[in-house]
Amino acid sequence: xxxxxxxxxxxxxxxxxxxxxxxxxxxxxxxxxxxxxxxxxxxxxxxxxxxxxxxxxxxxxxxxxxxxxxxxxxxxxxxxxxxxxxxxxxxxxxxxxxxxxxxxxxxxxxxxxxxxxxxxxxxxxxxxxxxxxxxxxxxxxxxxxxxxxxxxxxxxxxxxxxxxxxxxxxxxxxxxxxxxxxxxxxxxxxxxxxxxxxxxxxxxxxxxxxxxxxxxxxxxxxxxxxxxxxxxxxx
Ligand SMILES: [Zn+2]
Numbered sequence: 001x002x003x004x005x006x007x008x009x010x011x012x013x014x015x016x017x018x019x020x021x022x023x024x025x026x027x028x029x030x031x032x033x034x035x036x037x038x039x040x041x042x043x044x045x046x047x048x049x050x051x052x053x054x055x056x057x058x059x060x061x062x063x064x065x066x067x068x069x070x071x072x073x074x075x076x077x078x079x080x081x082x083x084x085x086x087x088x089x090x091x092x093x094x095x096x097x098x099x100x101x102x103x104x105x106x107x108x109x110x111x112x113x114x115x116x117x118x119x120x121x122x123x124x125x126x127x128x129x130x131x132x133x134x135x136x137x138x139x140x141x142x143x144x145x146x147x148x149x150x151x152x153x154x155x156x157x158x159x160x161x162x163x164x165x166x167x168x169x170x171x172x173x174x175x176x177x178x179x180x181x182x183x184x185x186x187x188x189x190x191x192x193x194x195x196x197x198x199x200x201x202x203x204x205x206x207x208x209x210x211x212x213x214x215x216x217x218x219x220x221x222x223x224x225x226x227x228x229x230x231x232x233x234x235x
Pocket of ligand 1: 201
């Protein structure tokens with residue numbers, strides 16, 4: 001059904017009252033309608049709640065804008081816990097990413113590059129930063145904890161900062177850690193290495209962490225202070 005240019009999903013159900021909802025991310029409107037209620041009554045109900053629907057839709061759009069980066073000059077981006085102003089320059093030469101002066105993150109990209117290709121370039125840069133930062137940390141911590149993984153790698157994960165498979169002795173670290181202060185990467189690595197000694201987050205695990213890194217709870221709070229896509233990330 002269309003009401004004043006708004007597409008409405010109408011679902012007839014054996015319910016008592018008409019119920020209207022607006023869903024993210026696009027602000028889709030859905031009306032659950034008692035079986036006996038006719039279309040004209042639905043139309044009137046939608047019109048009477050139009051200001052509320054528009055408000056909800058605007059809020060969803062604002063939310064989407066905030067979380068989505070377009071990788072254009074002027075945007076704020078983070079690297080190792082510091083904020084940089086993105087500067088996108090077009091080049092016919094090699095594409096690259098580098099830190100420039102005080103607080104600039106410069107990307108040299110092909111003319112007319114898409115958001116996706118700029119994103120790939122930036123992710124590759126973040127990845128190479130982590131690939132350089134992790135080995136010295138492993139050299140430091142493996143002797144302290146007395147274990148080392150058989151395999152570690154970086155990947156993008158939606159809800160976890162790191163994961164460990166103690167049986168396969170495999171550790172994955174979230175690419176997003178490149179945006180966080182360096183102690184966060186160190187904490188997640190120590191956390192995952194500790195899982196090679198203790199698989200679950202039990203008292204033994206916490207006691208081990210307290211021994212290795214007494215301030216781990218503070219670092220964890222920093223890590224979760226400004227989550228990028230989720231409210232409470234885990235390790
Ligand atoms: Zn864990």
